[in-house]
Structures are given as C-alpha cells and as structure tokens.
Amino acid sequence: MKLFLDTADVEEIRIAARWGVLDGVTTNPSLYAKVGGSYDDIIREVCKITSGPVSAEVIADDVEGMLVEGRHFATIAPNIVVKIAMSENGLEAISRLADEGIKTNCTLIFTPNQGLLAAKAGASLVSPFVGRLDDINQDGMIVIRELGEIFALHEIDAEIIAASIRHPLHVTQSALAGAHIATVPFKVLQQMVHHPLTDKGIVQFKKDWAAASTAAAAKNAQA
Ligand code: E4P
Numbered sequence: 581m582k583l584f585l586d587t588a589d590v591e592e593i594r595i596a597a598r599w600g601v602l603d604g605v606t607t608n609p610s611l612y613a614k615v616g617g618s619y620d621d622i623i624r625e626v627c628k629i630t631s632g633p634v635s636a637e638v639i640a641d642d643v644e645g646m647l648v649e650g651r652h653f654a655t656i657a658p659n660i661v662v663k664i665a666m667s668e669n670g671l672e673a674i675s676r677l678a679d680e681g682i683k684t685n686c687t688l689i690f691t692p693n694q695g696l697l698a699a700k701a702g703a704s705l706v707s708p709f710v711g712r713l714d715d716i717n718q719d720g721m722i723v724i725r726e727l728g729e730i731f732a733l734h735e736i737d738a739e740i741i742a743a744s745i746r747h748p749l750h751v752t753q754s755a756l757a758g759a760h761i762a763t764v765p766f767k768v769l770q771q772m773v774h775h776p777l778t779d780k781g782i783v784q785f786k787k788d789w790a791a792a793s794t795a796a797a798a799k800n801a802q803a
Contacts, residue, residue, distance in 0.1 A: 581755040584632070584763035585743065588612045590625050592766035597629050604632030604761040605741065606707070608663065608687070609639065618620035620656060633705065637663035637683045642752075646673035654682045661685045661705060666694045671701040677703025685741065695727040699738035705761070709744035710754065720744070721753050728758030748772045 582603035585596050588611040594796045596602040605626050609791045612619050623636045630694065635658070639651040650662035660678055663685045664670045678701070684707035686698030690713060708727060710720030724742050733740060741761040742754035754762045764772075772788045 581759055582632075582749065582761040583751075583769070585747065586611065586743065587614045587767065588619075588622055588626075590615075590622060590629070590702040591631050593626055596769060599799055601769070602630055602632065603761070604634060604659075604763075605630060606635040606663070608635075608637045622702070623653065623660065624656050625702045627659055631659055633661045633683070633685075633765050634659055635661045635663040635686065635687075635705070638666075641667065641669060643669045643676070646670065647676060650682060650684070651680070663687050663707075664703075666698060667712065671697060674698065674701040674703050687743070689727075690723065691762050692726040692730055695723070695738075695740070696730055696736075697721050697723070699731065699736045703738055703739040705739050705741050706791055707743040707763070710750055711744035711746040713744075714746070721750075721757050723760050724754055725757040732758075 583601055584604040584606050585593055585602060586606050587593065588607040593605055623634060626634050636653040638646045640646045640649055646664055646669065653660050653662050661683045664673055665688045666686055674686060677684050683704045685707055686703040687707045689698060689706055689708040691693050695706045695708060697775040710724065713720030713723065727740055739760035741763050742759040743763050745751060745762055745764045746770055748768055751762050751764060751772060791800060
C-alpha cells in the first residue's frame with residue numbers, strides 16, 4: 581500500500597520524503613487554511629519534493645468553475661491530480677477532465693456507490709473518509725473493504741485512498757482492507773515509526789555500547 585501525506589505543510593512533506601516513505605500528497609482547503617500563503621506556490625513546491633501524485637482541490641461548485649480551476653492546477657506540474665468533491669457537478673467535471681487527460685481524485689466519499697460513480701466518471705483516485713464515518717458511529721473501514729471488492733470484481737482501475745485517517749490502527753486496517761493508498765497526517769506517520777519497546781531498546785543499546793567501550797578502553801590502558 582502506498583502512503584501519501586495529508587498536509588499542506590511543506591516542511592512535513594520534506595521530512596517524509598527524506599525518510600523514503602512518501603508516495604504522494606493530498607491537500608484540501610482546510611489543510612491549506614492551517615498554513616496560509618499562496619496555494620499555487622505550495623502545490624508547486626510540493627511537486628518539486630515528490631514525483632508522486634499531488635492532489636489540489638477545486639473550490640468551485642459549478643462545472644465550468646471546476647474545469648477552470650482543474651485545468652489551471654494541471655498546468656502547475658505533471659504530477660498534479662485535481663481533487664473534486666462528490667456531487668452531480670463534480671461527476672461531470674471529473675468526466676470532462678478525464679476526456680482531457682487530466683487526472684482526478686474524487687473526495688468526500690462515504691459510500692461504495694459514491695466510489696463506484698466516481699470511478700465510472702473517470703476519477704483515477706477515490707477517497708473514502710474513514711475517520712469521519714467512525715466519528716458518526718459508522719464503520720468507515722467497511723466502505724474501503726466493499727469498494728475494494730467491487731473494483732476487483734469488476735476490474736475497475738481506479739485506486740482507493742483511505743482518507744480521514746485518525747490513528748496508526750486505521751493505516752493497518754486500511755492495508756488489510758485492500759486500500760491501494762492511505763493518506764495520513766504527519767502526526768500519524770510519526771506514530772507509525774515509534775513503539776515504546778523500540779525506543780526503550782535504542783536507549784539500552786546505547787547504554788550497553790557505552791559501558792562496553794569504557795570497559796574496553798580501560799583494559800587497553802592497563803595492557
Ligand atoms: C484527504 O484527502 C482528506 O482531505 C482528508 O483525509 C480529510 O481528513 P479529516 O477528516 O481529518 O479532515
């Protein structure tokens with residue numbers, strides 16, 4: 581399963597890229613609002629850091645507006661994917677951008693039917709929101725699993741992004757449920773790295789090494 585970073589914070593993206601685990605990036609207006617500045621500049625910078633798909637989300641809710649924004653984003657870099665929310669107009673915009681060879685990520689997916697429609701319209705990525713479903717006492721992972729089964733059964737090429745990931749367990753569950761990609765906040769990526777026994781083990785190894793080195797140095801000095 582590929583890992584995308586779900587952020588508009590360029591520094592976080594640089595760090596994940598240095599770790600060698602970054603396959604792409606998703607942004608949205610709320611993530612952009614946390615960092616501010618020029619959205620175009622951020623997206624351009626992110627596309628220099630990763631050659632993987634970078635989702636830039638349109639704001640318009642009419643088809644022509646979505647097309648204008650989507651075509652503009654597509655000029656920024658070849659790895660841009662235009663993110664469009666599920667709606668009747670969104671489906672039309674996805675279909676027309678697909679005809680123009682522009683890749684799209686259909687966002688705010690909460691049911692397998694919405695995911696199926698997005699893929700049929702031509703979205704190359706579909707993003708079910710796991711965490712927001714869990715928030716309202718529905719099992720978000722069921723959408724990932726069922727959509728995965730539908731795509732496999734009917735040989736649909738679109739990839740499923742498990743989005744709205746809240747904690748590391750969601751990542752494991754998404755991988756097991758067949759998501760092609762999980763897009764994770766930087767904090768979750770950091771949580772995935774750590775385990776108390778790993779961190780404790782590193783401290784102990786350093787301690788033991790230091791003790792052994794001191795003992796060896798003392799022995800050499802006596803010789
Ligand atoms: C990703 O594409 C989504 O925009 C994101 O995962 C939403 O996450 P949230 O529910 O934590 O806002």
